[in-house]
Amino acid sequence: MLRQQIENILPFVEKPARYTGGELNSVVKNADDVDIRFAFCFADVYEVGMSHLGMKILYSLMNERPDIWCERVFAPWIDMEDEMRKADIPLYALESMDAIKDFDFIGFTLQYEMCYTNIINMLDLAKVPLLSAERGESDPFVCMGGPCAYSAEALADFADFYILGEGEEVNLEVMDAYKDWKKEGGSRFDFLKKISAIEGVYVPSFYDISYNADGTVMAIKPKYDFVPAKVRKRIIKNLDSVYYPDKFVVPFIEIVHDRIMLEVFRGCLRGCRFCQAGMIYRPVREKTPATLLDAAQKLIDSTGYEEISLSSLSTSDYSCLKEFTDGLLDMTEKESISLSLPSLRLDSFSMELMEKVQKVRKSSLTFAPEAGSQRMRDVINKNITEEDLLTAAKTAFEGGYSSIKLYFMMGLPFETVEDVCEIAELSKKVVRQYLTTPKEKRAPGLRITTSVASFVPKAFTPFQWAKQDDRETLREKQYALKEAMNDKRVKYNYHEAPVSVLEGVFARGDRRLSKVLMRAHELGVRFDGWSDQFSQEKWDQAFADCGMDIFFYTRARSFDEVLPWDMIDVGVTKEFLISEARKAEQAITTPHCREKCSNCGASCFGGGVCFEPRR
Amino acid sequence: MSQDAKIIYRITYTKDEGVKYISHLDFLRCVNRAFKRAKMPVKYSQGFNPHILQNIALPCPVGVSSECEMLDIEMTRTLDCDALCRDLGAAMPRGIKILKAERRTNHPDFFDISSARYAIDFRSDAPIEADAFDKEECYIIEKKSKRGMKEVNIKDFVQSMHTTQSGDCIYHIDAVINAGSQSNLKPDLLVSAMAKYYGANFCDIKIVRKEIFYSEASKN
Numbered sequence: 001m002l003r004q005q006i007e008n009i010l011p012f013v014e015k016p017a018r019y020t021g022g023e024l025n026s027v028v029k030n031a032d033d034v035d036i037r038f039a040f041c042f043a044d045v046y047e048v049g050m051s052h053l054g055m056k057i058l059y060s061l062m063n064e065r066p067d068i069w070c071e072r073v074f075a076p077w078i079d080m081e082d083e084m085r086k087a088d089i090p091l092y093a094l095e096s097m098d099a100i101k102d103f104d105f106i107g108f109t110l111q112y113e114m115c116y117t118n119i120i121n122m123l124d125l126a127k128v129p130l131l132s133a134e135r136g137e138s139d140p141f142v143c144m145g146g147p148c149a150y151s152a153e154a155l156a157d158f159a160d161f162y163i164l165g166e167g168e169e170v171n172l173e174v175m176d177a178y179k180d181w182k183k184e185g186g187s188r189f190d191f192l193k194k195i196s197a198i199e200g201v202y203v204p205s206f207y208d209i210s211y212n213a214d215g216t217v218m219a220i221k222p223k224y225d226f227v228p229a230k231v232r233k234r235i236i237k238n239l240d241s242v243y244y245p246d247k248f249v250v251p252f253i254e255i256v257h258d259r260i261m262l263e264v265f266r267g268c269l270r271g272c273r274f275c276q277a278g279m280i281y282r283p284v285r286e287k288t289p290a291t292l293l294d295a296a297q298k299l300i301d302s303t304g305y306e307e308i309s310l311s312s313l314s315t316s317d318y319s320c321l322k323e324f325t326d327g328l329l330d331m332t333e334k335e336s337i338s339l340s341l342p343s344l345r346l347d348s349f350s351m352e353l354m355e356k357v358q359k360v361r362k363s364s365l366t367f368a369p370e371a372g373s374q375r376m377r378d379v380i381n382k383n384i385t386e387e388d389l390l391t392a393a394k395t396a397f398e399g400g401y402s403s404i405k406l407y408f409m410m411g412l413p414f415e416t417v418e419d420v421c422e423i424a425e426l427s428k429k430v431v432r433q434y435l436t437t438p439k440e441k442r443a444p445g446l447r448i449t450t451s452v453a454s455f456v457p458k459a460f461t462p463f464q465w466a467k468q469d470d471r472e473t474l475r476e477k478q479y480a481l482k483e484a485m486n487d488k489r490v491k492y493n494y495h496e497a498p499v500s501v502l503e504g505v506f507a508r509g510d511r512r513l514s515k516v517l518m519r520a521h522e523l524g525v526r527f528d529g530w531s532d533q534f535s536q537e538k539w540d541q542a543f544a545d546c547g548m549d550i551f552f553y554t555r556a557r558s559f560d561e562v563l564p565w566d567m568i569d570v571g572v573t574k575e576f577l578i579s580e581a582r583k584a585e586q587a588i589t590t591p592h593c594r595e596k597c598s599n600c601g602a603s604c605f606g607g608g609v610c611f612e613p614r615r
Numbered sequence: 616m617s618q619d620a621k622i623i624y625r626i627t628y629t630k631d632e633g634v635k636y637i638s639h640l641d642f643l644r645c646v647n648r649a650f651k652r653a654k655m656p657v658k659y660s661q662g663f664n665p666h667i668l669q670n671i672a673l674p675c676p677v678g679v680s681s682e683c684e685m686l687d688i689e690m691t692r693t694l695d696c697d698a699l700c701r702d703l704g705a706a707m708p709r710g711i712k713i714l715k716a717e718r719r720t721n722h723p724d725f726f727d728i729s730s731a732r733y734a735i736d737f738r739s740d741a742p743i744e745a746d747a748f749d750k751e752e753c754y755i756i757e758k759k760s761k762r763g764m765k766e767v768n769i770k771d772f773v774q775s776m777h778t779t780q781s782g783d784c785i786y787h788i789d790a791v792i793n794a795g796s797q798s799n800l801k802p803d804l805l806v807s808a809m810a811k812y813y814g815a816n817f818c819d820i821k822i823v824r825k826e827i828f829y830s831e832a833s834k835n
Binding site: 003008019022024028304306 | 633641647677706710819
């Protein structure tokens, strides 16, 4: 236990409570009583990592088992890192304050690409050999999961194995395999061999990748006959009966999402072509209102939180939305806590639901039209019209809202500068909608915020072959939009282009990027997601030092190119993605799963919306 | 309404090592949630943004644990003190122990707190003459005030202090220093002043608040 050493440096860091644990519902066990110690790492600061629902679920799930102790680890902020390095304190877990290098597993959840350098930095701080190939028999296994794991080849040299898909079942299967392996007594290789037989486990070192002269992947070949050619992700077939925690760790300090989160369903019906989550979480599987309300009541009782929110993609597509929100609003009113709704779809936005939520508290509404022109919305398969948006805005203004946030993207495939400038036109039409709402009906203080992110093509989407706009093109588009946005009533925000480009490189990278990540780490790169820490110069140097080219990774790919993540099977087939990419080019939309099945491939899992009776 | 007619409970509790880095504001939120979890009939303020009517005796400095914390909380109805003590204790994070709860009657006001006793342990990187600093009449330090840094005699804030050696280069201080809204000294400032006085570096510093005192005037 490193408590005394840690306490000596805490007076010199900001927010020391990030580093001391002890929160309500955090789990402390006796290390001697458990067989497996698991360090669950989130490669960002405490406030960000503690907001992540997946971590809450898996933390509680593993700790339900008396033989496993799962503890939390976050990236220390730079002031803490400096102090830890000065005092020679290795990275430790919050519950026990023990060094994680002595754990059995170090697991990282990959939520966004810009945390990859933090992962390497955390391994370094932990004093664990950075490269999988350099780890010995006494080192922990380093595993990675989460949405980015499906195409995290850039981390292939650092990960011992990946866990693909939903973790509730497969994580425990891996833990059981570990106990068996310990009993049998074998090498690290033996363990990896053993778990490579578990569906959803991908061991990158078991595959050989060969390359063509132009740098593209020639072939992906399993090195051994026991290795599957393709690793299929795991899903929970019956979501209604899946484990859900009845307790959340309640932090002392304020975190980003400081509230109860309820997961209503997994997957998304919609099939927006830019959206990775919409493809990798297929098929849609719902929980019943009774299950959700039961979970809500338990979490209200165990946390004392004053707010509850719903966490799903396109939550208004929930088939029992009315029954569920009626029950939930009764509960929140009785417990005097507030309900915050996530972004709702415009076409199913109802006055009724808005009114219901307003009874508890009024906040701003968020709409995500994603693209300014109708043509572009058809290209990306965002099935909403300008009329949908303006009607929803009108309803909102008449309902007493005066603050609306609009989310858009730029840099989408087949997009012109004119398409981008239509974002400004649409924003201004929303302003006009407010002005034409009778004064006695509308609330004062109009606030329209238009946020425009740079599109990043992601693996396992119909746009995975698309060219990503370079920095200059994105800057030109941002500038043109700024010019067109000549209305002071609209606040215009946009993302920094360089970060988006780098995100795109790692989102579609191959394992040769491991070298670049290592070099960037040596140059002191970390916290790339924090704009005050991001250094384009250091990244440019890292790529140059490794003789690697950023543009190789942002280029357009042909449909027959072997993709670096072709050994992974997410259910959705390449054929479906290609047909969607072709339809995008012609601006033809695809109906959502409940309207018509488009044979995406996700039915191979044998559950969810694919097997719902059709009307 | 008189103080007696309101249903106010004075709760005494401890904050141990594990929760001593929680800031005062974070601690307030933590207590609010504990009352909510314990489903206590706490009274809320009127108005647009209702909040719990609670008052904490003397904010505990970050990094200091305590054996004598107090807070007053207003309830909408009377409660059994033992049950309050037990139920609130069960709802608190480990690290906060409820010692007692009593209906506030003629208890002194937190505003009249004048000083607090601290037990401080530390290790010095060089041997020091334990009581030399204790005996000093005057030692000038920079202290943050509302109008920026100010030079003050730290000894004006120290009512008594007694330093003893408790091991090899390990020392213990028992000190009563000013605390409260009238005049306040953070105990860590006393420790850093001492380190400077001796020209030594102190580490493994542990500060525990042991007791809170009220001004003489309040006892009448």
